[in-house]
Amino acid sequence: xxxxxxxxxxxxxxxxxxxxxxxxxxxxxxxxxxxxxxxxxxxxxxxxxxxxxxxxxxxxxxxxxxxxxxxxxxxxxxxxxxxxxxxxxxxxxxxxxxxxxxxxxxxxxxxxxxxxxxxxxxxxxxxxxxxxxxxxxxxxxxxxxxxxxxxxxxxxxxxxxxxxxxxxxxxxxxxxxxxxxxxxxxxxxxxxxxxxxxxxxxxxxxxxxxxxxxxxxxxxxxxxxxxxxxxxxx
Numbered sequence: 427x428x429x430x431x432x433x434x435x436x437x438x439x440x441x442x443x444x445x446x447x448x449x450x451x452x453x454x455x456x457x458x459x460x461x462x463x464x465x466x467x468x469x470x471x472x473x474x475x476x477x478x479x480x481x482x483x484x485x486x487x488x489x490x491x492x493x494x495x496x497x498x499x500x501x502x503x504x505x506x507x508x509x510x511x512x513x514x515x516x517x518x519x520x521x522x523x524x525x526x527x528x529x530x531x532x533x534x535x536x537x538x539x540x541x542x543x544x545x546x547x548x549x550x551x552x553x554x555x556x557x558x559x560x561x562x563x564x565x566x567x568x569x570x571x572x573x574x575x576x577x578x579x580x581x582x583x584x585x586x587x588x589x590x591x592x593x594x595x596x597x598x599x600x601x602x603x604x605x606x607x608x609x610x611x612x613x614x615x616x617x618x619x620x621x622x623x624x625x626x627x628x629x630x631x632x633x634x635x636x637x638x639x640x641x642x643x644x645x646x647x648x649x650x651x652x653x654x655x656x657x658x659x660x
Contacts, residue, residue: 448557464519465509489535502545513546518587626655
């Protein structure tokens with residue numbers, strides 16, 4: 427740090443399988459961030475309870491609430507191929523603390539669905555120092571995100587890992603999984619509003635306003651889109 431001083435080193439501890447409250451507090455005091463693999467709990471807690479750690483320490487593996495309740499940013503990773511590259515599964519373990527045997531290990535250390543979903547979206551982007559580019563849907567950010575069939579905040583936390591993935595949007599391009607469609611609210615022209623499409627009289631097609639604005643050089647606002655599309659002069 428003396429050789430390369432800067433305002434925020436963004437030090438991140440990875441994996442973070444076993445720790446206690448005092449260590450979590452020290453991380454918070456030092457401004458350390460966390461990238462954890464909750465799958466360790468699911469796969470290993472039963473085994474370590476019998477051999478190695480013992481039941482008390484095994485039950486406290488990946489106790490992420492010790493960090494979130496102290497305001498420490500927590501992202502979730504799979505450490506693939508140690509665990510499946512399945513972000514919803516990671517969020518499910520962190521929010522439920524269910525292990526391979528079906529038991530719940532130390533339910534007091536469950537984190538909220540909100541923090542679990544942040545852990546695979548905006549806080550994950552923060553770990554990569556890319557939170558200004560990806561990780562949330564916001565004007566000015568890259569349009570890269572996953573399309574889910576259900577709202578993770580409106581279902582039981584126990585069902586998080588089972589939410590079907592409809593597809594992805596990658597840099598503004600939609601790729602749907604076979605047999606999946608986006609939304610059912612088509613307008614009279616067949617444009618799917620939830621996918622960002624609106625009818626443009628000038629082009630005689632369903633358009634994404636931001637793409638049309640970029641192509642023809644007008645402001646990315648509803649008013650500019652309407653003015654362009656309603657002007658049918660070629």
